[in-house]
Amino acid sequence: DTGVSQNPRHKITKRGQNVTFRCDPISEHNRLYWYRQTLGQGPEFLTYFQNEAQLEKSRLLSDRFSAERPKGSFSTLEIQRTEQGDSAMYLCASSLAARQGGGYTFGSGTRLTVV
Amino acid sequence: GENVEQHPSTLSVQEGDSAVIKCTYSDSASNYFPWYKQELGKRPQLIIDIRSNVGEKKDQRIAVTLNKTAKHFSLHITETQPEDSAVYFCAASRTDKLIFGTGTRLQVFP
Numbered sequence: 001d002t003g004v005s006q007n008p009r010h011k012i013t014k015r016g017q018n019v020t021f022r023c024d025p026i027s028e029h030n031r032l033y034w035y036r037q038t039l040g041q042g043p044e045f046l047t048y049f050q051n052e053a054q055l056e057k058s059r060l061l062s063d064r065f066s067a068e069r070p071k072g073s074f075s076t077l078e079i080q081r082t083e084q085g086d087s088a089m090y091l092c093a094s095s096l097a098a099r100q101g102g103g104y105t106f107g108s109g110t111r112l113t114v115v
Numbered sequence: 116g117e118n119v120e121q122h123p124s125t126l127s128v129q130e131g132d133s134a135v136i137k138c139t140y141s142d143s144a145s146n147y148f149p150w151y152k153q154e155l156g157k158r159p160q161l162i163i164d165i166r167s168n169v170g171e172k173k174d175q176r177i178a179v180t181l182n183k184t185a186k187h188f189s190l191h192i193t194e195t196q197p198e199d200s201a202v203y204f205c206a207a208s209r210t211d212k213l214i215f216g217t218g219t220r221l222q223v224f225p
Contacts, residue, residue: 031211033211033212033213040217040218041217041218042119042121042204042206042215042216042217042218043159043204043213043215044215045212045213045214048211048212056210056212091158091159095211097211104149104161104213105161106158106159106160107158108157108158109158
């Protein structure tokens with residue numbers, strides 16, 4: 001287990017299509033986070049899970065976005081009816097809940113381009 | 116809502132000089148403040164963090180200071196090297212959700 005793994009690394013899609021990204025966290029980490037990063041900006045919080053429970057979801061996350069972590073291991077982030085404004089880097093991170101606010105390890109991200 | 120402001124947005128220094136990046140946060144309940152370094156095309160990596168019960172923390176050439184009363188925290192890099200060139204992000208948290216600043220692009224010229 002070498003870290004947080006995300007795939008695909010790059011995704012180009014046409015506007016209106018659905019896309020799904022996957023994140024495999026560090027195996028012993030029970031918390032998993034999704035962030036979005038646009039050029040020149042800091043990562044923006046989307047949602048996070050503790051085990052399989054989705055504990056918080058950003059108010060900025062429209063109903064076109066949905067995330068799951070069905071068995072408390074890997075997670076998927078789906079965007080329905082993609083728009084050009086969805087183009088961004090989608091970052092996943094994981095941590096141990098025992099270390100409050102600490103130990104975030106980020107994946108390399110999935111870069112989404114909506115054309 | 117929760118907000119973290121970071122400045123400067125860009126910082127250029129000569130190799131060997133010091134660099135300071137400052138952040139302010141809005142949520143007075145925040146109690147954890149990490150700093151991340153992100154090189155071009157790579158993932159953010161944690162370089163140092165501080166919790167609210169501590170005013171200062173140092174790790175070799177990197178130090179972070181926290182003023183809870185003023186809701187300010189700063190990153191100090193001494194004896195900068197070209198490999199310190201990257202984008203640095205501060206963040207604040209009161210649970211596990213991190214709120215990030217907008218980043219500082221640091222360039223260290225040899």
